[in-house]
Amino acid sequence: MADKLKIAKVENVKVLGGGEVSTVTLHLTAHHLILLQHFTNELPSKEVKTQTRESWFAYPMIANCTFRPTSPGSALESSIRLRGRDFRFFTLNFSDEKLAWDVYESLKGATCRLGSIEKLYAFHYEAPPPERQVNGWSLYNAKEEWRRQGISSKSKDKGWRISRINADYTFAPTYPALLPVPSSISDNTLNYAGRYRSRSRIPVLTYLHPVNNCSIIRSSQPLTGLRGNRSVQDEKLVHACFSAPGTECEGNSTSAYLCSTRNLDRDSSSSNNSSDSSTQRPILDDLNSSSSLEEIATKDQIYGAQRQNLIVDARPTVNALAMQAVGLGSENMDHYKFASKIYLGIDNIHVMRDSLGKVIEAIKDSDISKISPNKEKLAKSGWLKHITGLLEGSALIARQVGIRHSNVLIHCSDGWDRTSQLSALAQLLLDPYYRTIDGFIVLIEKDWLAFGHMFQHRSGFLNSEKWFSVQSDALAGSAIQPGSNNEGRGDAIENAFLSAKRFFNKSNQSQEGINDFEAEILGQEETVSKSSIKDDITTREATKPKETSPVFHQFLDATYQLLHQYPTRFEFNERFLRRLLYHLYSCQYGTFLYNSEKSRREARVQDRTASVWGYFLSRRAEFTNKDYSGGEIDDHVCGKERILLPHPDRIRWWNEIFNRTDKEMNGPGHEDCRDQKASIRTLSYTDDLSHTNPTITVARQHSVSGKMSSLTGLRDGIAGLALGIGKSSLGQKSPSRKQPIELEMQ
Missing domain, CATH: 2.30.29.30 (Pleckstrin-homology domain (PH domain)/Phosphotyrosine-binding domain (PTB))
Structure with a gap:
């Protein structure tokens, strides 16, 4: 160096x-x-x-x-x-x-x-004795975590097994070595199903609810393409994930949001094949409302009496359907009639990167001035809107699993950005263990590191010469x-x-809508093409600025919102989150280096670098929340419930992370950003496009009217639009996107 x-x-x-x-x-x-x-x-x-x-x-x-x-x-x-x-x-x-x-x-x-990750500080850092006494690398053990969730060859079969099909990482290089899958599904079926999912990231279990045995499944997008390809093996796998036996509620529970007074419907397909929209609409409406737990508990509905298994596509509908132009896409619900599908409308990495850039524009003069941030720019950045969207989408998943006693499959494009955010946040809402210091570390290790979030690409550890510039004296x-x-x-x-x-x-404003999902397609193509090229290590590990994005930052920000709203329910404090973001970028530890479990094992980071968890655990007192209640769970006592639900109207700026005071970013004079925030209030079936919520939509498997049948060609029409993206630069009129199309119905 x-x-x-x-x-x-x-x-x-x-x-x-x-x-x-x-x-x-x-x-x-x-x-x-x-x-x-x-x-x-x-x-x-x-x-x-x-x-x-x-x-x-x-x-x-x-x-x-x-x-x-x-x-x-x-x-x-x-x-x-x-x-x-x-x-x-x-x-x-x-x-x-x-x-x-x-x-x-x-x-x-x-x-x-530098030219190589191995030249970063992590490979030269000598941890002090207190850190060396704590083996941060041993804190997460996949087998132990699955055993904690009740999945083990030595315990009662809950409908799941641990597959070793990816033990050598040849099946899915970006997936962990151990994959929890339904007991009824063989590895041979998994092999065929892998051909239908982007990068073979098949639907696998990430969380099993300890009370009702319902699950959170994660995967990548299916390879439907313009021809509407299907895979019987994938359909069988998803159905098996959704058909694992439920747990009958025990005891005389008055906690309406955790236990049903009826036995759970064990046949997920039968409960979802009903075409009676009047029966299903109240359940879905309430599922996605902003009601508090107390409000939900007072309703007359019997929760858990009817499963509503969901496939959650985190993307905007237009983006998901446009991916068909490059052979990808989203599930055709004609082949997944045992579930419903929703689109959350969460934007891609490029939009999130630009949003943070706008926040930086609002605070960038803090070196030369003590003036407060530009509040108008903060409001227009859309940052709080994105954080709100993540939390509301995660709350929807948590309600579905913890209250509706149903199963959820989450995916976005490749299943390592938005999927990791939603999956981890939903588990944080559902499981008090993940709100402890040790549990939060396990959650990050499992849903971010093991499941292949591309920390190296998203964080740009080797920086870029594009971020260095020389400005002439004239400027x-x-x-x-x-x-x-x-x-x-x-x-x-x-x-x-x-x-x-x-x-x-201003002149380019009309192009923004098209550029949004065009960037997603181009980014997908770029990653696919470059992954097949065996280049030298310098090129392979170089930072690509357009692949960087504050995905993990957003997860920590959303966690901060929960900590602020529930200050006694988390063992860790705000400084823990802030220092975690710092050490993501400091490259002092090997924990976040590389893009996958496979790459970290090949680089032997556990042998050659220190774990960031040693830093935190050797200083546990500094990062412990003094207001923590101890994590006691009693679903009969308000304030001790197992599940947490965020309050979207209380989303605020995490001022500490931006080195600003609370008054500067959240005090008087701060513009009310509620209009900028995502609004996920009603999840319902509708025949009328004009009344569709622009943020979250439902893909229904049955047509209940002629109007719905007339919309079956919508997906092909939007996918066809993607083929004409390039024409927009040739003087042809761009389609208006004032009201984004957010509806897919079969």
């Missing part, structure tokens, strides 16, 4: 942060930029003592670096403006332009010119040079560029 550094030390550098200037000495080490500040402190004895403050900045934490050199004789100093992935912003000002160049090139070399105005006499020039130039940007954004 030393060969990447052109300079190791620079003195008398002015640092601008929070609108204040201080003088520091820079130290550039192999893996960190260190800011060393000397200051004096007068003691009570009138003695003046010199103290030192060190600020360490790991190179992978650099999210953006802009160098503004100045010509000789300029009144301005050369500067390097840095933005961290932990949302720290600061500017380094240099009196010597040559030193500034050397620092910039050193930062660039140590950050995005180096006074925006980061307080006290200069050239303030007007810089602001005028910046305003001119902003005006031009607004003009082009």
Whole structure:
């Protein structure tokens, strides 16, 4: 790493942060930029003592670096403006332009010119003794977790077994080695079913409810294509997942939302084949309402008396159907008549990346000013809307499993982004174990790491040269040079560029709808084509900026919302979540490196790096919630119920993660973002497109009227639209997307 550094030390550098200037000495080490500040402190004895403050900045934490050199004789100093992935912003000002160049090139070399994951700090970090005493790698054991859920060869058969079909990762390289599948399904059937799911990510169990034996299943999208391909083996597998025997409620329970007064209907297909919409509508309406647990408990309905097994497609309907153009798509419910399907309308990684970018635009000047964030930009970022959508979708799944005593299959495209978010959050709502420190770690290990969330691609550990830029002196105005006499020039130039940007954004607004699912298709094609190319390690591990996205960040943000709404129900505190996001990007530990369980085993990360869980568990007291109630479960006592349900109207900014005060982001004057938030209120069958909720929709397996039958060609029509995406750049009129089509019916 030393060969990447052109300079190791620079003195008398002015640092601008929070609108204040201080003088520091820079130290550039192999893996960190260190800011060393000397200051004096007068003691009570009138003695003046010199103290030192060190600020360490790991190179992978650099999210953006802009160098503004100045010509000789300029009144301005050369500067390097840095933005961290932990949302720290600061500017380094240099009196010597040559030193500034050397620092910039050193930062660039140590950050995005490593060429290999194995050159990151994790492979060189020596954990201190307290961390070494805690074996973080042993905390998660797949067999033990499945045994905790009641699945073991030595225990009573609950309808599930552990398949070793992927023991060598040849069946599904991005899946874990051990796959919980229905006992009635052979590995031979799994082999055939794998050909019908993207990347062979077949439907497998991720959670089994301890009270009613209902399940959360996860997978990738099916390969239906434009011809409507089907797989009998896949249909058999999904049916078996939904047909595992339920558990009869015991005791005289008055907890209406956890136990039915009737036996559970063990035949899922018979309960879902009814065409009586008047019978099913109240159940679905209430399932997706924002009612509290107390409100649900007072209703006259008998919960769990009728199963409503669901296939949850996390994507917007248009995106899901457009994927048929490249041979992918969503389930044709004519072949899955034992279930209903819904679309949650959660946007793809590109939309989420852009949304966070807009949040950054609102807070980006925190290095040069103490002014509060731009609240209008915060509201327009859509960030809270996305967090709300995730929580409401997860609550829908939790209600379905924990209250409706039904099974749910979740997928998005490849099943490692939105699927991981929804699956993990739903389990957090359902199972108090996952709200403990150890349980939350197990949840991340299982649903994020083992099931193949692409941490390397989404986080961009090796950074990108596109995130480093040099701005000429002509643009180096006074925006980061307080006290200069050239303030007007810089602001005028910046305003001119902003005006031009607004003009082009406005002219391109009509393209946004098409670009949304076009990016999803292109991203899918890019990943598929490049995965088949055996390239050198540098190209293979290089960061692709368009594949980065704050997917895990959103999961932690949603968890923060639950912690804030239920402050006594979680063993960990807010700082635990904040430090977890920090260490995702610090690359100090090997836990989040690479994209899959297979890749981590091949790289031997457990032997060569330390686990981030050792960091947290060796400091357990620092990350323990002092208000934690202890996790006692009593479904007869309000406040001790097993299940939690989020309150969408209480979603707020996680101000600590953005290094802002609560008043700055959530205080008076903050625009009410409720109109920006997702609104998932009613899940019902409807014949009328104009009354369809634009966020969440139902795919029904039966037509109950001629109007529904007339809509059977909708899917093919939308998929055909995807084939014409390229024509939009040839002067043809783009279709309006004021009201996104969010309905699929058979």
